[in-house]
Amino acid sequence: MKEILDAIQSQDSTAADFAALSLPESYRAITVHKDEAEMFAGLESRDKDPRKSIHLDDVPVPELGPGEALVAVMASSVNYNSVWTSIFEPVSTFSFLERYGKLSELTKRHDLPYHIIGSDLAGVVLRTGPGVNAWNPGDEVVAHCLSVELESSDGHNDTMLDPEQRIWGFETNFGGLAEIALVKSNQLMPKPAHLSWEEAAAPGLVNSTAYRQLVSRNGAGMKQGDNVLIWGASGGLGSYATQFALAGGATPICVVSSPEKAEICRSMGAEAVIDRNAEGYKFWKDERTQDPREWKRFGKRIREFTGGEDIDIVFEHPGRETFGASVYVTRKGGTITTCASTSGYMHEYDNRYLWMSLKRIIGSHFANYREAWEANRLIAKGKIHPTLSKTYSLEDTGQAAYDVHRNLHQGKVGVLALAPREGLGVRDQEMREQHIDAINRFRNV
Numbered sequence: 001m002k003e004i005l006d007a008i009q010s011q012d013s014t015a016a017d018f019a020a021l022s023l024p025e026s027y028r029a030i031t032v033h034k035d036e037a038e039m040f041a042g043l044e045s046r047d048k049d050p051r052k053s054i055h056l057d058d059v060p061v062p063e064l065g066p067g068e069a070l071v072a073v074m075a076s077s078v079n080y081n082s083v084w085t086s087i088f089e090p091v092s093t094f095s096f097l098e099r100y101g102k103l104s105e106l107t108k109r110h111d112l113p114y115h116i117i118g119s120d121l122a123g124v125v126l127r128t129g130p131g132v133n134a135w136n137p138g139d140e141v142v143a144h145c146l147s148v149e150l151e152s153s154d155g156h157n158d159t160m161l162d163p164e165q166r167i168w169g170f171e172t173n174f175g176g177l178a179e180i181a182l183v184k185s186n187q188l189m190p191k192p193a194h195l196s197w198e199e200a201a202a203p204g205l206v207n208s209t210a211y212r213q214l215v216s217r218n219g220a221g222m223k224q225g226d227n228v229l230i231w232g233a234s235g236g237l238g239s240y241a242t243q244f245a246l247a248g249g250a251t252p253i254c255v256v257s258s259p260e261k262a263e264i265c266r267s268m269g270a271e272a273v274i275d276r277n278a279e280g281y282k283f284w285k286d287e288r289t290q291d292p293r294e295w296k297r298f299g300k301r302i303r304e305f306t307g308g309e310d311i312d313i314v315f316e317h318p319g320r321e322t323f324g325a326s327v328y329v330t331r332k333g334g335t336i337t338t339c340a341s342t343s344g345y346m347h348e349y350d351n352r353y354l355w356m357s358l359k360r361i362i363g364s365h366f367a368n369y370r371e372a373w374e375a376n377r378l379i380a381k382g383k384i385h386p387t388l389s390k391t392y393s394l395e396d397t398g399q400a401a402y403d404v405h406r407n408l409h410q411g412k413v414g415v416l417a418l419a420p421r422e423g424l425g426v427r428d429q430e431m432r433e434q435h436i437d438a439i440n441r442f443r444n445v
């Protein structure tokens with residue numbers, strides 16, 4: 001592993017140098033264990049502690065198949081899907097690995113008693129499998145997390161619709177929270193040159209998801225002038241949705257839960273910011289009953305910011321706790337676009353406000369190949385910036401996931417894999433200088 005790291009850190013290593021490197025037999029990886037899938041049985045979700053289920057193990061390097069690449073991971077990031085895996089909710093991800101393992105001889109590799117998790121990476125290509133021509137050893141890359149087989153025509157127009165669509169490092173094995181990762185080569189994209197490894201690894205999953213959900217025609221198709229209600233506007237998804245709204249000429253109405261988070265949104269350029277904690281919204285009177293008066297109070301607050309207008313697009317992901325309010329505050333003909341249900345997936349809303357006002361609910365999930373590429377292109381052009389707040393070592397990934405699970409973090413949380421320290425891997429200093437304040441906006445808040 002030292003030789004690999006030396007080659008990456010030496011400015012003059014060639015593709016031939018990388019191709020000549022021998023691969024280690026094993027590498028360090030963040031895992032959860034199949035025999036621990038019941039360890040939190042009977043506990044409330046918030047009491048399930050990722051620090052107990054997340055392990056740092058030595059694992060063998062997987063065999064490389066056609067169309068695949070092995071990547072030396074310099075940095076990765078924590079996504080909420082790794083929190084779900086670590087608390088074995090809503091289902092154990094070993095059920096996904098078992099199902100994938102039944103697909104073919106090659107996919108059998110994924111069905112193991114340990115799951116190497118993580119759905120983002122920035123690093124360097126080490127080896128490519130048969131049939132890979134676009135990428136070579138030594139290429140500096142990021143990887144998006146869409147894994148598809150594309151043998152069915154269902155996914156040929158929109159790769160997210162492939163019946164064998166999976167999220168790498170969540171529904172497949174050999175993920176990015178590790179020193180080496182196995183990806184399909186179509187997941188690879190050029191690493192933005194002005195960013196460090198950990199900055200480049202931060203946006204991938206959430207930036208691509210926010211792009212499809214908010215900007216793409218497959219999602220809400222946001223346009224100039226739209227009022228966009230963004231829940232968790234300084235969180236993983238929300239910090240990119242806020243940037244897309246601002247960059248696209250829309251007006252974000254940002255919802256957060258503390259003055260510090262409100263300040264981050266303002267520093268991104270948002271003017272309408274609601275601190276849901278300070279304003280004390282209680283959309284549920286009890287476990288089963290919502291309070292429409294609270295929806296109305298929330299709607300009035302939004303109208304104060306917009307000069308009386310209602311919301312064109314709601315960027316939804318908290319789910320059960322907020323969905324009734326989200327449907328209510330949307331304008332006639334408006335759109336609620338949802339990609340998650342962090343607070344519960346059985347939603348309730350008053351359907352009269354949907355059909356009588358001709359509103360639409362759109363389900364959105366990650367991004368297709370092209371959307372992921374477009375989202376990365378915007379990062380590479382310095383139009384959208386990483387929202388990295390803090391970086392952990394691989395050893396401390398459990399703590400990093402705990403922070404995200406307990407909503408103690410801001411923006412994105414990074415993890416250094418092979419990178420010995422932060423700040424390495426920048427290839428375009430001049431461009432970096434142009435954007436340095438935006439790149440550092442979430443740091444140490």
Ligand SMILES: C/C=C/C(=O)SCCNC(=O)CCNC(=O)[C@H](O)C(C)(C)COP(=O)(O)OP(=O)(O)OC[C@H]1O[C@@H](n2cnc3c(N)ncnc32)[C@H](O)[C@@H]1OP(=O)(O)O
Pocket residue numbers: 080081084089090091145167205209339340365366
């Ligand atoms: C990029 C990052 C993303 C995120 O972070 S997202 C957040 C994290 N993700 C989640 O929380 C989602 C986790 N996944 C799940 O909870 C489950 O994964 C799903 C609920 C999504 C799906 O459930 P399942 O049981 O895995 O799959 P089924 O499609 O329901 O198939 C089960 C059986 O039901 C049959 N079936 C499906 N649809 C129908 C239908 N319409 N009518 C009749 N049968 C149906 C199937 O064929 C199959 O059958 P057979 O067991 O025999 O193979």
Ligand SMILES: NC(=O)C1=CN([C@@H]2O[C@H](COP(=O)(O)OP(=O)(O)OC[C@H]3O[C@@H](n4cnc5c(N)ncnc54)[C@H](OP(=O)(O)O)[C@@H]3O)[C@@H](O)[C@H]2O)C=CC1
Pocket residue numbers: 079080081084205206209231232233234235236237238255256257258261276317318321322339340341342343364365366367404407411
């Ligand atoms: N389908 C897909 O493709 C994807 C789905 N997801 C899912 O989206 C969800 C969010 O992910 P991500 O943004 O990365 O997570 P983060 O935790 O980084 O951000 C979510 C933010 O939502 C807000 N929030 C949480 N709970 C509530 C609540 N009950 N009511 C109102 N606001 C709430 C919090 O902000 P504050 O406290 O400031 O209000 C929090 O910071 C997760 O469930 C994740 O699995 C994520 C990416 C892709």
